[in-house]
Amino acid sequence: MRFHVVDIAHQVANGLVLPCAFTTKMMLFCSEMKKRGHEIIHYGHETSTVDCTESIPIFFKEDWDTFWSNEDYYNNTNTHYTNVEANNLIASRASEVIKRHKKPNDIFLSFIGNCQSLIAQENPDLIAIEPSIGYQPKTTFAEWKVYESYAMMHMCAGIEAACYDSEKGGLHNWYDAVIPSYFDTSLHEYQETKDDYILYLGRVFEGKGLYPAIEATKLAGKKLIVAGYGDIIGDKLLPYDSIPDHVEIIGYADHEKRSELMRNASASLMLTTYAEPFGRVLIENFLHGTPVITTDWGAFVENNLHGVTGYRARTLDHIVWSIKNIDRIKSRDCRNWGETFSVDRIMPMYEEYFQMVMDEYTSIGWYRMHPTRDNLDWLNYQSPFKPSDEPVLKTKQEVMDKVTKDYIIPHGIFKGMKYVNRGSAGAWYEPKLLGTYESEIVPAMNEILQTEYTGIVDVGCGEGYYATGLAWKNPQATVYAFDTNEDAQNLCSQNAKLNNLDNVVIGDWCDANTLVNLNIGRRGLIFIDCEGYEVEIITKETVQQLYPHDFIIETHDWVDINITKNLIDILSDTHSIQIFSSVDDIDKAYNYDVPILNGLSLEDRRDLLREGRCCIGKWIYAKSKLTDHVPINRLSHARLPTPQ
Helix, strand or coil: CEEEEECCCCCCCCCCCCCCHHHHHHHHHHHHHHHCCCEEEEEEECCCCCCCCEEEEEECHHHHHHHCCCCCCCCCCCCCCCCHHHHHHHHHHHHHHHHHHCCCCCEEECCCCHHHHHHHHHCCCCEEEEEEECCCCCCCCCCEEEECCHHHHHHHHHHHHHHCCCCCCCCCCCCCEECCCCECHHHCCCCCCCCCEEEEECCCCHHHCHHHHHHHHHHHCCEEEEECCCCCCCCCCCCCCCCCCCEEEEECCCHHHHHHHHHHCCEEEECCCCCCCCCHHHHHHHHCCCCEEEECCCCHHHHCCECCCEEEECCHHHHHHHHHCHHHCCHHHHHHHHHCCEHHHHHHHHHHHHHHHHHHHCCCCCCCCCCCCCCCHHHCCCCCCCCCCCCCCCCHHHHHHHHCCCCECCCCCCCCCECCCCCCCCCCCHHHHHCCCCHHHHHHHHHHHCCCCCEEEEECCCCCHHHHHHHHHCCCCEEEEECCCHHHHHHHHHHHHHCCCCCEEEECCCCHHHHHCCCCCCCEEEEECCCCCHHHHCCHHHHHHHCCCEEEEEECCCCCCCHHHHHHHHHCCCEEEEEEECCCHHHHHHHCCCHHHCCCCHHHHHHHHCCCCCCCCEEEEEEECCCCCCCHHHCCCCCCCCCC
């Protein structure tokens, strides 16, 4: 493939440019795509040193002096001032030169966005692509666009949808894509030993979060080093008459100084208040083995793994807590994650993307099968990452073999119960065998296990963790276990047999009518986990017939945001309501007291305790007001006949 790449006016592509992410990315892109056999024609400053097929000068010292007479052209490291007229000039010249050099199916890449739209307008036969879109939510122009984060892609989609009439819609199409930024990882030295300071590296202005960085480090009792353009005092950007005692101002840092500061810092702060389109400094810190504390929006949500490579925060106390607990983050994990953004991994994604665009442009189209494509590896830039710690066990199976024996649950409310060998349906297996599954509702379960129910219903029983556990703990009760999955039914039956239970009745489908017609006696427990179907079962009509019985309902607000609220409204007249919320996997690793996991790494603990929830979930524990104060001995304990 053949590419045309144009400089921006205010940054000379000479290898010394650090303030400008666009220039940095452009230079690395050109060199790497040239290595891969593609033809790269660069148009820019006369002293540019871009590694490409051909570099054509179109912007000269006299042009520079016209716009920035006080700046050093040849060693330009400090200029970061966009000039519209200068960019228009360089775009106009590039357009005329490209006309003489272009060939059919050539690609024009606009790294800087709208200021180069003239080139595409005057050369409509070029395939115009905007790669690595950053701060251009209202000004994208090319038909083909590559964003560096889903956060920026969605921001642009929303803004564009609002800016265009409803019939036309936004500018997005099948080929808008997200490909993360890329790095030469060899330029970033990894280091595990750290000094006792926190680093702020970036432009000194309010939007980058310098003020909360200063205040949080003061409260945490840590030194803060500030490196970047801007004057805290002179520009009155921040409410200080003098530099706080715990703050050291470095000013501009060249490449070597940046590297030194990042690899020695105990943590970096990136508390940007706007939505970062990517955040290259974030990944640079990771490559140096340094964790980062960020805000919790924009690309940070995608690129900063909370509790693994740093923390994401929203309030001052979040930031202070993160600083005080930064030693929980391991340098090797930061480096491993940073390496997933290596140029060797990301460039093939770009090649794949360019091929897709080329196919569409040459009329092959999105609907045609590509003869050589058999995977989507270009999307899997995160795949090599694996948290590190010692001891690291090779597989979950190896861990389970170490901490469990004979598949007997060693912990929790069903401690001592046998569990089917490596069998699970619908949820992760390890927490169930360990006995930590849904520990959030243990307070409710402890109360339930002290109640002698006459009948129990489990709708969405899976392999029978609760169905067999409750039958095991309540031998006087008939337990009706329902699941539409045939494998789940078989596994539930196996679990019942393992524990010599004859009070488990297994069925496939349970709707509201089935439920109200079950003979569960004077006081029953109805356990429901059916992925949003709970709203079809628990209605005002069914509750009118089931009001003497208790409920535990796992609600699925990700299916319908109103589910929990509506169920509470239905149940609250007849039942006392308690709400339980799920716990994040990281918090489980840190805080769950599971003696058999003592001595394992946090990563192993997290992997064993995690339940793979897509979001924070809720349970409703609803106790019938009718039976709240009825003595247990007044309830019938007679075994109920199995329904025919």
